[in-house]
Structures are given as C-alpha cells and as structure tokens.
Amino acid sequence: MTGAPTEGAPPEGGASSRLRCSDPGCGTWLGRAEGVYSCPRCGQLAELVLEMDPEAARTWPARWRERVPGRDAAGRSGVWRFSELLPPTPPRVTPVTLGEGGTPLVELPQLAEELQLGSLAVKHLGVNPTGSFKDLGMTVCVTEARALGREVVACASTGNTSASMAAYAARAGLRALVLVPEGQVSAAKLAQALDFGAMVVQAGDTFDRAFTILRQLAARLNLYLVNSINPFRLEGQKTAVVELLEQLDWRPPDFLILPGGNLGNVSALGKGIGELAEAGLLAELPRLGVVQAEGASPFHRMWSSGAEELVPEDHPETRATAIRIGKPANWPRALRALSRTRGVTAAVSDSEIEMAKRRLAELGVGCEPASAASLAGLRRLRRTGEVPEGARVVLVLTGHQLKDTAYVEEHLAGRPGIRRAEPSLEGVERSLRGWL
Numbered sequence: 056m057t058g059a060p061t062e063g064a065p066p067e068g069g070a071s072s073r074l075r076c077s078d079p080g081c082g083t084w085l086g087r088a089e090g091v092y093s094c095p096r097c098g099q100l101a102e103l104v105l106e107m108d109p110e111a112a113r114t115w116p117a118r119w120r121e122r123v124p125g126r127d128a129a130g131r132s133g134v135w136r137f138s139e140l141l142p143p144t145p146p147r148v149t150p151v152t153l154g155e156g157g158t159p160l161v162e163l164p165q166l167a168e169e170l171q172l173g174s175l176a177v178k179h180l181g182v183n184p185t186g187s188f189k190d191l192g193m194t195v196c197v198t199e200a201r202a203l204g205r206e207v208v209a210c211a212s213t214g215n216t217s218a219s220m221a222a223y224a225a226r227a228g229l230r231a232l233v234l235v236p237e238g239q240v241s242a243a244k245l246a247q248a249l250d251f252g253a254m255v256v257q258a259g260d261t262f263d264r265a266f267t268i269l270r271q272l273a274a275r276l277n278l279y280l281v282n283s284i285n286p287f288r289l290e291g292q293k294t295a296v297v298e299l300l301e302q303l304d305w306r307p308p309d310f311l312i313l314p315g316g317n318l319g320n321v322s323a324l325g326k327g328i329g330e331l332a333e334a335g336l337l338a339e340l341p342r343l344g345v346v347q348a349e350g351a352s353p354f355h356r357m358w359s360s361g362a363e364e365l366v367p368e369d370h371p372e373t374r375a376t377a378i379r380i381g382k383p384a385n386w387p388r389a390l391r392a393l394s395r396t397r398g399v400t401a402a403v404s405d406s407e408i409e410m411a412k413r414r415l416a417e418l419g420v421g422c423e424p425a426s427a428a429s430l431a432g433l434r435r436l437r438r439t440g441e442v443p444e445g446a447r448v449v450l451v452l453t454g455h456q457l458k459d460t461a462y463v464e465e466h467l468a469g470r471p472g473i474r475r476a477e478p479s480l481e482g483v484e485r486s487l488r489g490w491l
C-alpha cells in the first residue's frame with residue numbers, strides 16, 4: 056500500500072487541508088505522503104492548514120445536525136461527523152473508528168453558585184471508548200497510518216495514549232509499541248494496553264526520557280509515531296470544541312479550562328477555535344485556561360512570567376501521573392493558542408487536585424486525578440480574579456474515573472470505606488452503626 060495517494064477529496068463544501076510547518080516565521084509546505092511530524096528546515100512541528108470557503112462553511116452546522124450521533128453511518132463517530140474540518144482520506148481507506156466522541160456536557164449549578172459564576176459545566180471527554188480524550192485524535196491518526204500503509208504504530212505515554220493507541224491499532228490490524236516511564240503509570244491504563252495486545256516497554260522514570268528515546272527509535276525502525284507531535288492527532292482532538300459549541304447552540308463560554316501536560320490538547324482546541332472563527336461560526340473566542348500540577352508546571356511558569364522560551368522541568372513530580380511531564384513538545388503552539396484567545400494559566404498542588412476530585416465526586420462526576428486539575432485551577436483563577444465573577448465556564452475532563460482506582464483507595468480519608476460484616480442480617484446491620 057505504501058506509495059498510494061494518502062489524500063482524498065473533501066466532502067462537498069468541506070475544507071481542504073495541507074501540511075505545513077507550524078512556525079509562522081517558517082511556513083514551509085510539507086508532503087503528507089512522507090508522514091513527517093516536524094519541519095526539516097527549522098525543526099518546528101508540522102500542522103494541517105485548512106483552506107475553506109466561508110460561504111460553504113456557514114452550512115456546516117446544519118449538516119452536522121443532520122448526522123445524528125449513533126444513527127447514520129457518518130454520525131456513528133462523533134469525530135468523523137465533522138468531516139468538513141478533517142483531513143480527507145482516500146476513498147480506499149475507511150476511518151478506523153470505535154464510535155468515539157458524542158460525549159456529555161454536564162451542568163454543575165451548585166458549583167457555579169459556590170464559585171459565583173454565571174454558569175459552570177464539564178465537558179467529559181473521559182466518556183470515550185478507552186476512557187480518555189486521546190481517542191478523538193487516535194481515530195484520525197491511526198486512519199492516517201493505514202492510509203500511509205504503515206504497519207507499526209508507537210508512542211511514549213503516561214498511560215492514556217498507550218491505551219487508546221493499542222485499541223485503535225488492534226481495530227486496524229496494526230502492531231503497537233508503547234514506551235512508558237517505569238512505575239509511573241496507573242495499573243489500569245497499562246492493563247488496557249496489554250489487553251489490546253500492545254508491546255509495552257518500561258524505560259526511564261519520566262515521560263520525557265521515554266519520549267526522547269522513542270523519537271530516536273522511530274527514525275531508526277520506521278515506526279509511525281502517534282504522540283501529539285503527530286499533526287493528525289490534533290485534527291481529531293479539535294472536534295471536542297466543535298461538539299461543545301454545538302451543545303451550547305454556538306454560544307461560546309467565556310472560559311474553557313483544561314489540564315496541560317505535553318500541551319497537545321490545548322493546541323488542538325486552540326486550532327479548532329481559530330478555524331471555527333475563520334468559518335464565521337464564532338462571534339467571540341472562548342478564553343483558554345491551562346492548568347498544570349505545581350511540580351510539573353513549566354508552561355505556567357513561562358506564561359505567567361512573560362518569558363519567550365520554555366525552561367523544561369527536569370524532575371517533574373505530581374501524583375496526577377497523566378500530566379507528570381516536564382518538557383512539553385507542543386509548547387510553541389500552546390503559546391500561540393493562549394495568545395490568540397487571551398488565555399490564562401494556573402499551577403495547583405496535589406492536595407488542591409485531590410480536593411477538586413472529591414468535590415466533583417460529591418456531585419456525581421467521576422474523573423481521573425489529572426482531569427480534576429481543571430477545577431482546582433478554576434478555583435485558583437477565581438481567587439486571583441483572572442476568571443471574574445459571573446463568567447460562564449466549561450471545564451474539560453480528560454480521563455475516566457476508572458483510570459486510576461488506586462488513587463481513590465489512597466485518598467479515602469473521611470469517606471465511607473469498605474466495612475467487613477458477619478454474613479447475616481444482624482451482622483450487616485451492626486456494621487452500619489454510626490452511619491445510618
């Protein structure tokens with residue numbers, strides 16, 4: 056299959072897209088068929104640039120509404136439903152999908168009142184086939200691997216990328232190689248990758264180290280990398296903001312706040328916001344908020360100090376292992392996304408993350424620790440006034456509650472735990488004394 060054309064025609068009225076260096080000062084056009092991640096001239100990451108007809112773009116929301124999620128073929132995936140905004144695939148390549156997207160937006164009025172906000176909701180991307188937002192990007196990225204005729208996909212991962220890649224690779228009949236930091240990935244996420252048949256190698260004690268090794272290995276062994284340096288990942292992930300705006304009847308929130316690690320997701324959402332604005336579908340841009348864990352917050356430090364270069368954190372530390380990243384590969388485009396949307400950042404402690412996770416759970420919303428950083432960050436930003444009273448806010452929850460059950464066991468203090476009882480009516484009743 057290698058050598059066959061990788062591009063197809065966009066759907067009627069849809070955007071066409073071409074690969075280009077993401078650095079505005081360079082802008083070198085790149086060949087999609089070569090499967091590159093970065094610009095050979097300046098080394099910056101590659102990205103897909105859309106060319107759209109704004110008049111045709113006005114008709115997109117009506118078309119998307121017609122593709123009912125879960126019913127007709129195009130709507131069965133909540134990502135491919137937005138095909139007008141995605142890189143077209145050749146007709147011989149069918150999307151590798153597991154029915155991703157179509158995730159809930161849950162209003163939290165009690166918390167909005169507590170924080171004196173106009174409204175507050177969570178967009179729960181943990182409700183995806185493998186339990187994280189990574190699936191939104193992986194469906195597009197693994198489809199591209201198939202179009203390129205690649206046989207082995209690979210990633211370095213704090214856990215969720217590996218689970219997602221392994222699932223989509225299995226679906227596509229490709230082999231999957233995962234590099235993870237030793238002892239730093241939740242058992243549940245590793246179990247997912249193993250269950251889907253991936254080869255898992257533990258290397259080093261940080262994501263950054265594993266990622267550096269993998270980039271060298273990929274060049275040597277011709278592996279197709281599916282980390283967020285892969286431009287096709289961002290294309291799928293950007294659909295989260297399209298779906299969110301559709302759920303909000305195209306009335307954007309004032310702030311859209313998410314946790315940041317390698318900063319692929321904020322880059323993707325920023326790209327989606329920019330394209331919707333260009334399509335004339337957004338009157339105002341939501342302001343992006345990135346929240347990092349204090350022990351792994353190089354981007355927050357850069358943004359809040361006004362520095363122009365990111366200084367990596369050599370020893371990132373946080374119990375929210377999904378965002379334990381000290382050298383985010385996507386920082387230049389995250390910087391552009393925040394500049395374009397007048398963004399904000401925050402760094403939060405592990406205990407603030409724990410309290411936020413607990414508060415969400417009290418309201419019936421489960422998520423993994425890294426996701427709860429969104430709420431912890433919002434609390435900080437309310438205290439500093441960067442998010443003002445009355446603002447309309449959406450928090451992005453990135454991963455499912457079952458991704459890290461060990462965390463819940465570690466932090467049970469003050470919650471009803473598991474009690475033992477004699478196996479009789481009286482015995483169980485006795486065990487409930489003091490609770491009922």
Ligand SMILES: Cc1ncc(COP(=O)(O)O)c(C=O)c1O
Nearest residue numbers: 215316317318319320377453454
């Ligand atoms: C649950 C969760 N939240 C947030 C992130 C950070 O996303 P990004 O690396 O795109 O900044 C990750 C990354 O692995 C994650 O798994």
